Amino acid sequence: MKIAIYGYGNLGKGVECAVCNAEDAILTGIFTRRDPNSIKTLSGAPVYSADDLQKFKNDIDVLIICGGSATDLPVMTPALAKDFCVVDSFDTHANIPTHFENTDKAAKEGKKIAVISAGWDPGMFSINRLYASAILPNGNDYTFWGRGVSQGHSDAIRRIDGVVDARQYTVPVEGAMQSVRAGENPTLTTRQKHTRECFVVAQEGADLAKIERRIKEMPNYFADYDTVVHFISLEQLQREHSALPHGGSVIYTGTTGLNREHKHCIEYSLKLDSNPEFTASVLLACARAADRMHKRGEVGCKTLFDIAPADLSPLSPGELRKRML
Amino acid sequence: MKIAIYGYGNLGKGVECAVCNAEDAILTGIFTRRDPNSIKTLSGAPVYSADDLQKFKNDIDVLIICGGSATDLPVMTPALAKDFCVVDSFDTHANIPTHFENTDKAAKEGKKIAVISAGWDPGMFSINRLYASAILPNGNDYTFWGRGVSQGHSDAIRRIDGVVDARQYTVPVEGAMQSVRAGENPTLTTRQKHTRECFVVAQEGADLAKIERRIKEMPNYFADYDTVVHFISLEQLQREHSALPHGGSVIYTGTTGLNREHKHCIEYSLKLDSNPEFTASVLLACARAADRMHKRGEVGCKTLFDIAPADLSPLSPGELRKRML
Numbered sequence: 001m002k003i004a005i006y007g008y009g010n011l012g013k014g015v016e017c018a019v020c021n022a023e024d025a026i027l028t029g030i031f032t033r034r035d036p037n038s039i040k041t042l043s044g045a046p047v048y049s050a051d052d053l054q055k056f057k058n059d060i061d062v063l064i065i066c067g068g069s070a071t072d073l074p075v076m077t078p079a080l081a082k083d084f085c086v087v088d089s090f091d092t093h094a095n096i097p098t099h100f101e102n103t104d105k106a107a108k109e110g111k112k113i114a115v116i117s118a119g120w121d122p123g124m125f126s127i128n129r130l131y132a133s134a135i136l137p138n139g140n141d142y143t144f145w146g147r148g149v150s151q152g153h154s155d156a157i158r159r160i161d162g163v164v165d166a167r168q169y170t171v172p173v174e175g176a177m178q179s180v181r182a183g184e185n186p187t188l189t190t191r192q193k194h195t196r197e198c199f200v201v202a203q204e205g206a207d208l209a210k211i212e213r214r215i216k217e218m219p220n221y222f223a224d225y226d227t228v229v230h231f232i233s234l235e236q237l238q239r240e241h242s243a244l245p246h247g248g249s250v251i252y253t254g255t256t257g258l259n260r261e262h263k264h265c266i267e268y269s270l271k272l273d274s275n276p277e278f279t280a281s282v283l284l285a286c287a288r289a290a291d292r293m294h295k296r297g298e299v300g301c302k303t304l305f306d307i308a309p310a311d312l313s314p315l316s317p318g319e320l321r322k323r324m325l
Numbered sequence: 326m327k328i329a330i331y332g333y334g335n336l337g338k339g340v341e342c343a344v345c346n347a348e349d350a351i352l353t354g355i356f357t358r359r360d361p362n363s364i365k366t367l368s369g370a371p372v373y374s375a376d377d378l379q380k381f382k383n384d385i386d387v388l389i390i391c392g393g394s395a396t397d398l399p400v401m402t403p404a405l406a407k408d409f410c411v412v413d414s415f416d417t418h419a420n421i422p423t424h425f426e427n428t429d430k431a432a433k434e435g436k437k438i439a440v441i442s443a444g445w446d447p448g449m450f451s452i453n454r455l456y457a458s459a460i461l462p463n464g465n466d467y468t469f470w471g472r473g474v475s476q477g478h479s480d481a482i483r484r485i486d487g488v489v490d491a492r493q494y495t496v497p498v499e500g501a502m503q504s505v506r507a508g509e510n511p512t513l514t515t516r517q518k519h520t521r522e523c524f525v526v527a528q529e530g531a532d533l534a535k536i537e538r539r540i541k542e543m544p545n546y547f548a549d550y551d552t553v554v555h556f557i558s559l560e561q562l563q564r565e566h567s568a569l570p571h572g573g574s575v576i577y578t579g580t581t582g583l584n585r586e587h588k589h590c591i592e593y594s595l596k597l598d599s600n601p602e603f604t605a606s607v608l609l610a611c612a613r614a615a616d617r618m619h620k621r622g623e624v625g626c627k628t629l630f631d632i633a634p635a636d637l638s639p640l641s642p643g644e645l646r647k648r649m650l
Contacts, residue, residue, distance in 0.1 A: 017583050021463060042583050096650050097643070122650045124456065127634050128593075129649045131449065134610045134637035135603070138346060181596075256606055258342050258367050262598035268453075269594075271506075273587035278460070281581055285459045305645055309452050310630040312459035318422070320630055324454045325421050325447045 001291045002059055003284070004028045006050065006080065007066035008039055010244065011089065014280025015064050016043055022284060024314045028059045053080075060084060061294075062287035066280075078102040081301075082110035085290045087283050089119040096122065104301035113294045114301045118286040119279040120270055121145070125250045127304050128268040132252035136264060139254025142180045144172035144193060148246025148275060156221045157198055160214050162206030164234060167241040169197045172248065183253040183263040190224040198227065199241050201234045246275035285312040326616045327384055328609070329353045331375065331405065332391035333364055335569065336414065339605025340389050341368055347609060349639045353384045378405075385409060386619075387612035391605075403427040406626075407435035410615045412608050414444040421447065429626035438619045439626045443611040444604040445595055446470070450575045452629050453593040457577035461589060464579025467505045469497035469518060473571025473600060481546045482523055485539050487531030489559060492566040494522045497573065508578040508588040515549040523552065524566050526559045571600035610637040 003025050005012045012030065019027045020043050029046040032039055036047040048056070053063075063084040067073050073090045080086050081103050090099050096117055107114040117123065121143065129141045150170045157166035176193050179186045186192075198215055202208055212229045216222055232240075249269040256262045272278045286304065289311035293302065310317050328350050330337045337355065344352045345368050354371040357364060361372040373381070378388075388409040392398050398415045405411050406428050415424050421442055432439040442448065446468065454466045475495045482491035501518050504511045511517075523540055527533055537554045541547055557565075574594035581587045597603045611629065614636035618627065635642050 014581070017581055020583060021581070021585070023462070093650065097647055100646055117650055124460075126650045127456075130634045130638055130645060131452075133649070134613075134634070134639070135449075135606045137348070137639070256339070256342055256346070256599060256602035258345060260346070262602055264598060264603050265596040267592075267594045267596075269592045271590040271592075273589060274581060277581035277587055278589055281460045288459075303646060303650055305635040305642065305650065306633050308631050308633045309455045309459070313455055314459070314462070317630065320455060321425055321628060322422055324458070325418065325442055325451045325628055325630065 001025050001061040001288065002028050003287055004053075004056065004060040004063045005030045005066060006053070006063055006076070007072070008032050008034075008041070008047070009066060010276035011280055011283075012066035013042055014274070014277040015066060015283055016041060016045060017277055018281045018284040022314070024288070025284065028056060054083065057083060061291045062087060064088075064280075064283050064287055074099055074102070077114065077116060078106040081106040081112055081114040083112070084110075085113045085287075085294045087115045087118055087286045087290055089123075089279055089283060090117045091119060091122055093122065100301050100303070108300050111299050113290040113298060115286040115290050115303065115307070116301060117303050118283050120272075120282060121248070123279075123282050123304055124270070125248070125268070128250045128266075129252070130305060132250075132254070132266045136252070136254025136256065136266075138260060139252055139264075140185050141250060141252045142177075142188070142193075143248065143250050144177055145248040146170035146172050146194065146246065148248070148272070149241075149244050151244070153196065153198075153221055156218060157200060157215055160211055162203050162211050164201040164203055165237055166198060166200045167237060168199075171195045171197055177249065177251065180251045180253065181265055181267065183265060185253065191226060194225060196222055196225045196227040198229045199232050199237055200229055201237050202231055243273065244275045245271075245273055246278075247271045288312060288314065326350050326386040326613065327353050328612055329378075329381065329385040329388045330355045330391055331378070331388055331401070332397070333357050333359075333366070333372070334391060335601035336605055336608075337391035338367055339599070339602040340391060340608055341366060341370060342602055343606045343609040347639070349613070350609065353381060379408065382408060386616045387412060389413075389605075389608050389612055391608075399424055399427070402439065402441060403431040406431040406437055406439040408437070409435075410438045410612075410619045412440045412443055412611045412615055414448075414604055414608060415442045416444065416447055418447065425626050425628070433625050436624050438615040438623060440611040440615050440628065440632070441626060442628050443608050445597075445607060446573070448604075448607050448629055449595070450573070450593070453575045453591075454577065455630060457575075457579070457591045461577070461579025461581065461591075463585060464577055464589075465510050466575060466577045467502075467513070467518075468573065468575050469502055470573040471495035471497050471519065471571070473573070473597070474566075474569050476569070478521065478523075478546055481543060482525060482540055485536055487528050487536050489526040489528055490562055491526065492524045492562060494524075496520045496522055502574065502576065505576045505578065506590055506592065508590060510578065516551060519550060521547055521550045521552040523554045524557050524562055525554060526562050527556055568598065569600045570596075570598055571603075572596045613637060613639065
């Protein structure tokens, strides 16, 4: 399948790597709204202006849109779904129904397949919540994130006066996870589920106590959490905190038996060295499914909930049954 | 949906409980090859002779076949798939391709849906192997079972002269799991992955040393494992080992990055108080999917690989996107 990438940040680079490592995909090119000449790609793949995209209609089976969820994807995905099979990683959970409707309308108009909200959360974590609740209807799911870098929280710290750079790690509370695994069905506040650890580089002479207070009191981002702030040098930040690891767990506990006397615990967990590269790998698997659904004549917006697992794999159904069932 | 159960052992009882706990399923009845009057059901559901099954064609949306994989299912599932949408838990991995072909032919002939090899392995473990390998093509999967009761191994011990009863637990080797999680991609022998722990009730005056030797040297079942044998009283066996817990983990490690420099670990694990009741709950979710596929006009044999996750859930696609994505 011929893949194109729309947008070339961390996620776009991750897709580029995933295509290079896949045996059934080739990269038509990377499309950008920036000056194409200003971009040097990791693999040497060609870069084109986003304005030229329509010229490549016959050279693209699936377009993977690597934009941000706040302002890019709500506009880009429905617009592009009229002319291309597309995949995105839209992750603003509350707005997924609206994004789905808009994209579904466009994809049906263009007789294309659009897969939205692919990645790990939303994505792999979501299907694990679904599978578990479909099997054990009398249960509860809990999602813990981390230990990993939250880019949104890191950015929020960087916007504070006197801050040069920052990295924020989301850390799940081990005791809360143990209680969930034990089937205790705890009611957990935001503070009881995760803590936040910040590594901050301050300007020389900055008021560190004030920066720390501003972080800890920041509404939505930090005020509801127990937050730890470490001031470190720029050199240490670059040496020890330049990677983008992440991960987490979906833990589901439910019961069976005539009197619901038997407990069961289902846990799906990820430990990722690179959050954008793993997300990109999920997007590429979804692109494979989109291409197959399109070739079967299916149309409209899909999520991982609507994709049969076999459609994600490069192996044939017969091989899958033989090797993996 | 109207569910019927064919066969009433531990698995059939589990399906009965699952139907009682599901809001969208009712139980038409239990069909048995034994004398129906000899069976008292857990929920008071009616019991009929298997010979009368055809009379209930209009009262059954999906028939869940709860027979054994050795001799029952290879015959029953293709035979019944001509007249009913069926679900089974066929688990002889090596024979799945043949069972699939036979069942597919029958289901297509009768324009029905048949879901085979549902449960947790094959089943939920299989789809986790598939998802992980579709996302990270350069990886390895490892499956560990336990700690849990293996009914096949318990039966094998019971057949030894001088043994009154027995329970065998399969136990994963923690060090092997740690090595896999660390991404070391170890090559593990059978012995290095699992140990076997046996609780045995011997006849009074039996030669315990001889029984222990016969267990430990039994080919296929125990000879390739480190096996521990405990002799206990019948009373202790009944008090401490009457449940059928099981579980295990599928651990997959793979890499991303232009030079495959980033490691990722995906782990799916189950801790089950009741192996047959959990398996039965997967079968019921598959029955829901079979009923929907049938009503959409689809035909043939399917496995969990071919079922879109949304089809397993009682919730509507819109509700699923809103609540779980």
